[in-house]
Amino acid sequence: GAVVSQHPSWVICKSGTSVKIECRSLDFQATTMFWYRQFPKQSLMLMATSNEGSKATYEQGVEKDKFLINHASLTLSTLTVTSAHPEDSSFYICSASPGLAGARDEQFFGPGTRLTVL
Amino acid sequence: AQSVTQPDIHITVSEGASLELRCNYSYGATPYLFWYVQSPGQGLQLLLKYFSGDTLVQGIKGFEAEFKRSQSSFNLRKPSVHWSDAAEYFCAVAPRYNNNDMRFGAGTRLTVKP
Numbered sequence: 001g002a003v004v005s006q007h008p009s010w011v012i013c014k015s016g017t018s019v020k021i022e023c024r025s026l027d028f029q030a031t032t033m034f035w036y037r038q039f040p041k042q043s044l045m046l047m048a049t050s051n052e053g054s055k056a057t058y059e060q061g062v063e064k065d066k067f068l069i070n071h072a073s074l075t076l077s078t079l080t081v082t083s084a085h086p087e088d089s090s091f092y093i094c095s096a097s098p099g100l101a102g103a104r105d106e107q108f109f110g111p112g113t114r115l116t117v118l
Numbered sequence: 119a120q121s122v123t124q125p126d127i128h129i130t131v132s133e134g135a136s137l138e139l140r141c142n143y144s145y146g147a148t149p150y151l152f153w154y155v156q157s158p159g160q161g162l163q164l165l166l167k168y169f170s171g172d173t174l175v176q177g178i179k180g181f182e183a184e185f186k187r188s189q190s191s192f193n194l195r196k197p198s199v200h201w202s203d204a205a206e207y208f209c210a211v212a213p214r215y216n217n218n219d220m221r222f223g224a225g226t227r228l229t230v231k232p
Binding site: 004034041045093106107109110111 | 223
């Protein structure tokens with residue numbers, strides 16, 4: 001089956017620093033990638049959707065300048081949390097789809113990245 | 119407002135017993151419906167999905183789910199649970215013809231007793 005990896009699996013950083021999380025589709029080309037945030041014992045919340053080579057579309061309430069998303073190739077998307085603060089601590093999950101945004105293609109999920117900001 | 123509800127945060131069943139995980143949704147029109155499973159340290163895996171047609175959907179690992187329009191429900195079932203089924207289960211919905219706007223329930227953690 002389609003495999004999506006994330007790196008790192010966990011990261012601890014100091015407040016005010018930036019952290020980059022990578023999401024890779026290992027055996028298929030991901031036309032569309034999604035970034036989610038998951039709080040403890042809560043749902044996954046969609047943060048943004050990105051198509052390769054285009055700017056990401058952010059959900060309402062998600063700060064574009066704080067959560068920078070780059071989808072530079074068909075197998076790689078990155079999420080950079082800029083000037084991280086303790087409230088940004090969370091579990092970040094990416095997913096990838098071979099279809100265009102809005103299609104019915106299945107999303108394949110990565111294992112997630114645990115971010116802790118001290 | 120659109121929402122997905124999984125009423126049970128944590129369920130414990132004995133190995134070999136039957137299982138039913140509940141999912142209710144509130145949407146203007148019947149959405150696409152999904153069940154995912156998440157094991158520790160692993161990504162979400164799709165168990166099954168409902169787009170249209172037969173309201174009883176068969177999935178992987180022996181799971182099935184039944185869509186009931188009148189109850190706005192999409193409950194997940196398995197006749198005999200295995201210890202390896204212990205995991206977190208998420209119900210998710212997406213508007214028709216747009217898989218982007220996927221909304222997840224809070225999840226149900228399944229513990230399997232030997």
